[in-house]
């Protein structure tokens with residue numbers, strides 16, 4: 001109850017509950033979600049987050065009850081199905097867990113956490129080939145950083161940045177890798193699989209001060225000449241953008257030829 005016996009504002013309680021989740025205080029969050037559910041037993045958001053909090057405090061059966069209510073409301077809720085799977089797996093019910101992950105993938109074929117969890121489950125069952133297929137699917141479905149951060153929030157992955165691969169160790173298979181932080185400290189990690197991917201960061205540096213128009217860190221160009229908005233400055237390759245742009249070496253050659261021709265024309269040089 002708030003001031004003068006009025007009901008506490010639902011959104012205030014939700015805000016406080018989510019703050020507790022962020023501060024990694026799931027027990028406090030659960031009692032706040034219960035307050036919301038007392039007012040509205042079908043509050044989807046509260047049901048989901050209460051379930052996540054219950055999983056965090058290892059009350060898996062209660063979490064399953066929570067996710068079941070949610071799935072009753074929306075049988076295609078991939079997040080609820082996935083987290084029900086996690087609770088099932090933790091309770092030792094591997095078959096049900098696997099079915100939950102499959103249902104989540106069926107509901108949302110781009111839902112990476114379920115591919116990931118299925119991969120982990122298969123790995124534990126010694127089905128390494130299938131585990132790898134599932135983990136690769138998780139990575140390709142997971143194109144956005146936010147989704148990876150969600151996995152981290154669920155305690156399923158750890159993100160370590162500012163590290164470079166320093167060494168790979170193992171006898172018949174890779175057993176450990178060591179990664180080196182920018183400050184020189186080395187961290188050894190036990191591994192089942194090592195998957196290599198490129199990470200590209202666009203840093204324009206001084207080009208930013210050239211008065212060029214920018215579109216999401218790319219430079220828009222005129223496709224006849226590949227000239228930018230600044231006369232005499234041309235942009236080709238991955239840095240330039242125009243409708244239908246494809247980032248390929250081949251495109252870069254085509255763009256280069258047109259830019260060079262236009263530049264020469266601009267200089268009034270006759271070859």
Ligand SMILES: Cc1cc2nc3c(=O)[nH]c(=O)nc-3n(C[C@H](O)[C@H](O)[C@H](O)COP(=O)(O)OP(=O)(O)OC[C@H]3O[C@@H](n4cnc5c(N)ncnc54)[C@H](O)[C@@H]3O)c2cc1C
Pocket residue numbers: 198203204205206207236237238239247248249250252
């Ligand atoms: C994993 C991967 C696979 C690919 N496979 C193919 C393929 O099979 N076939 C194909 O056609 N294309 C492929 N591509 C695309 C192709 O590599 C690019 O389209 C092409 O390399 C673009 O050439 P670029 O010269 O425009 O840019 P880049 O090759 O990226 O060169 C830009 C250079 O500028 C430097 N630079 C960046 N910022 C600054 C700055 N501020 N100051 C000074 N220098 C700077 C960078 O260090 C870099 O050396 C692939 C790309 C990736 C990532």
